[in-house]
Amino acid sequence: MDLFALQPAIAEIFMAVMALILVMVAAFIAPQARASKFTRRATIATFILAGWMCLYNGFTPISAFNGMFFTAPFMVMMKLLILLGAMGVLCMAAREVEESQIDKPELPLLMLLSVLGMMLMVSANDIMLLYMGLELQSLPLYVIAAMRRESTRASEAGLKYFLLGALSSGLLLYGASMLYGFTGHTSYAGIAASLSYEGVSAGAVIGMVFLISGLAFKISAAPFHMWTPDVYEGAPSIVTAFFAVVPKLAVMALFMRFTHGVLAEASASWQQILMILAVLSMFIGAGGAIMQSDLKRFMAYSSIAHMGYALVGLASATPAGVSAVMLYMLIYVLSSLGVFALILALRREGRAVTRIEDLAGFSRTHPLYALCMMILMFSLAGIPPLGGFFGKWYVFSAAVASGQVVLAVIAVLASVIGAFYYIRIVKIMYIDESETALDADIAASNRFIAIVAAAAMFGFMLALATLRGVIDASVIFARIVVG
Numbered sequence: 001m002d003l004f005a006l007q008p009a010i011a012e013i014f015m016a017v018m019a020l021i022l023v024m025v026a027a028f029i030a031p032q033a034r035a036s037k038f039t040r041r042a043t044i045a046t047f048i049l050a051g052w053m054c055l056y057n058g059f060t061p062i063s064a065f066n067g068m069f070f071t072a073p074f075m076v077m078m079k080l081l082i083l084l085g086a087m088g089v090l091c092m093a094a095r096e097v098e099e100s101q102i103d104k105p106e107l108p109l110l111m112l113l114s115v116l117g118m119m120l121m122v123s124a125n126d127i128m129l130l131y132m133g134l135e136l137q138s139l140p141l142y143v144i145a146a147m148r149r150e151s152t153r154a155s156e157a158g159l160k161y162f163l164l165g166a167l168s169s170g171l172l173l174y175g176a177s178m179l180y181g182f183t184g185h186t187s188y189a190g191i192a193a194s195l196s197y198e199g200v201s202a203g204a205v206i207g208m209v210f211l212i213s214g215l216a217f218k219i220s221a222a223p224f225h226m227w228t229p230d231v232y233e234g235a236p237s238i239v240t241a242f243f244a245v246v247p248k249l250a251v252m253a254l255f256m257r258f259t260h261g262v263l264a265e266a267s268a269s270w271q272q273i274l275m276i277l278a279v280l281s282m283f284i285g286a287g288g289a290i291m292q293s294d295l296k297r298f299m300a301y302s303s304i305a306h307m308g309y310a311l312v313g314l315a316s317a318t319p320a321g322v323s324a325v326m327l328y329m330l331i332y333v334l335s336s337l338g339v340f341a342l343i344l345a346l347r348r349e350g351r352a353v354t355r356i357e358d359l360a361g362f363s364r365t366h367p368l369y370a371l372c373m374m375i376l377m378f379s380l381a382g383i384p385p386l387g388g389f390f391g392k393w394y395v396f397s398a399a400v401a402s403g404q405v406v407l408a409v410i411a412v413l414a415s416v417i418g419a420f421y422y423i424r425i426v427k428i429m430y431i432d433e434s435e436t437a438l439d440a441d442i443a444a445s446n447r448f449i450a451i452v453a454a455a456a457m458f459g460f461m462l463a464l465a466t467l468r469g470v471i472d473a474s475v476i477f478a479r480i481v482v483g
Contacts, residue, residue: 008064008071009123011053011079015116018046019109026105036097039105043112044090050119051083059474063125067187070125073474077326078122078253081333085245086115088337091445093238096344099352100236102147110140111242118250122257127176127186130254134172137247138165138218144242145235157234164217164227172214178207188262195265205269211258212273218251219307220300222280229288232300237352240296241340244303245333252310252329259314260322267317274315275407281308282414289421295343295354298421299336302380305418306332312411313395316402322475324394327467331379331391331460338376338453341446342369347439359425361434369442370429372454379457381422382415387460 006013022039029035054076061072090108097103117136124130142165146158180186182203183194195204217224232240259270285305292298310332313325346353363370379388392415399408 006064008057008062009069010057011050012116012119012123014053015046015050015112015119018042019112019116022046022105022109022112026109029105032105033098033103035105036103036107037094040090040093040097040108043108044087046112047083047087047090047115051080054079054083065129067189068126068129069120069123071123074256074326075123075253077471077474078249079119081330082115082118082122082246082249085249085333085337086111086242088449089238089242089245089340092241092341092344092443092449094445095443096236096238096352100148100238101150102236102238104147107144107147107238110144114138114140114144115246118247121250122253124254125188127180127188127191131169131173131176134169134218137250138169141165141243141247144239145231147239148236151234153234154236157231160227161231168214168217168224170214171210171217175207175210175212175214178203178210182207188257192262192264195263200266200269204266208263208266208270209273212255212270212277215251215255215258216277219248219255220304221277221307221311222284222304225281225284225304228304229292229297229300232296233294237296237340237344237354240299241337241344244299244340245336248303248307249329249333252307252325255311255314256322256325260317260319264317271315271317274311275404278308278311278315278407279410279414281305281311282411283308283417286414286417286421289418292421293356295346295356295359298356298425299339299343302418302421303336305414306380308414309392309395309411312404312407313398315407316398316404318398318402319472319475320401321395321398323468323471324391324398326471326475328391328395330467331387331457334453334456335376335379335388338372338450338457339380341449341453342373342376342442345369345442345446345450347441348436349439353438356425356428357432358434358438359428360432361437362429365437365440366442369447369450372450373429374426375454375458376450377422377425381419383419385461387457390460390464 022042026035026039029038057071059073059076063070097107114137117133120133121130124133142158142162145161146155148154179191182201183191185191185194220228263270281304285301285308288301289298292301310325310328313321379386382388382392396408396411
């Protein structure tokens with residue numbers, strides 16, 4: 001085999017080799033806490049090197065493995081975001097894994113394998129490789145959700161995630177098999193060409209519905225969101241942070257490739273499905289978040305709503321919509337990492353707290369971090385001039401430009417409702433009194449991530465033109481689909 005032909009997948013090959021090496025190395029390091037620390041640092045270093053390798057490949061479209069694997073500017077940018085999110089979560093993990101009694105080398109190793117699956121999903125150019133990447137992403141997530149074995153809630157979260165995840169994988173696989181049956185191809189290019197030349201059959205539409213339903217589960221879009229609040233609450237907090245940020249990026253990239261690439265000729269069929277998913281997600285997410293008293297369940301419903309806003313951009317079926325969603329996901333990743341950095345740091349008398357009312361008096365004991373939390377909450381709410389406002393602005397503008405005015409108006413109304421529960425957090429931090437103050441100590445990594453995220457959202461407009469230019473240049477339909 002010509003080794004040069006493997007260059008497009010060099011980052012993925014490197015991560016797979018490192019995963020195997022780290023499994024062997026961790027097995028011979030004692031005690032377990034030391035092995036966990038070493039593996040966590042080695043995994044972060046692996047992500048950094050994998051990111052460099054993605055950039056080393058350049059932004060020239062190129063394929064490997066007989067066209068089954070394809071990389072282009074769009075894929076490179078999404079992979080870098082995935083690696084950034086994973087590194088951010090692992091950097092916050094040191095104290096959390098010890099207190100949650102999951103200080104084991106298996107945690108970073110499973111995260112590494114899951115991220116490898118996500119990167120394969122993003123660059124997959126064939127349904128066969130897509131499903132392999134999807135399962136490689138999902139199976140480690142089921143395990144880390146239930147890693148705290150002595151906790152019945154964690155075990156319940158893992159079991160629920162596994163059962164519903166298996167159902168969603170089945171839906172996606174059935175949809176993919178329907179597309180294969182009615183187009184005669186498993187390659188993305190073949191499916192797209194068949195839909196273009198032969199038209200969209202009823203069987204292909206049914207396949208799209210099943211496939212999109214499976215993907216909707218993975219990003220916790222309503223009505224496939226039922227697992228999200230319970231899994232987020234029951235899983236260890238560091239695992240919840242990983243769930244909230246990284247897998248959603250990979251699946252949203254897959255959503256963009258399928259809808260605006262493989263199924264571009266069938267946009268009249270899938271647009272309506274995405275519109276329904278978007279509306280349900282925005283309102284169920286907003287309504288559910290208002291009623292929550294637990295921060296992790298609150299962030300679960302918040303993520304459901306934000307996936308709804310992202311789907312508004314996808315439903316526009318235009319290149320501007322894809323660009324808007326990519327920008328929106330960048331803002332979502334930074335904001336979510338900053339919020340979880342502070343949630344993971346909350347302690348009272350040495351014990352972790354996750355109740356919303358525990359934030360009472362936060363502004364008096366931690367004024368700088370309360371300011372960061374306020375900026376991040378306002379950004380998630382879409383209040384100008386913070387980053388979240390521009391994300392929603394471009395997503396809603398793409399919908400309006402494509403003629404989806406009613407959908408854009410509904411999205412604005414949902415955003416107004418959503419602003420209530422974010423402002424409620426700020427009110428509790430700055431107005432409510434607490435009898436017992438939160439601990440002063442916050443880990444250095446959490447402080448750094450929270451401050452950087454808040455600063456990025458506050459100064460987002462300064463880099464907006466550059467980011468838009470880079471993102472727009474990467475969104476070329478031919479390069480998203482075929483090699």
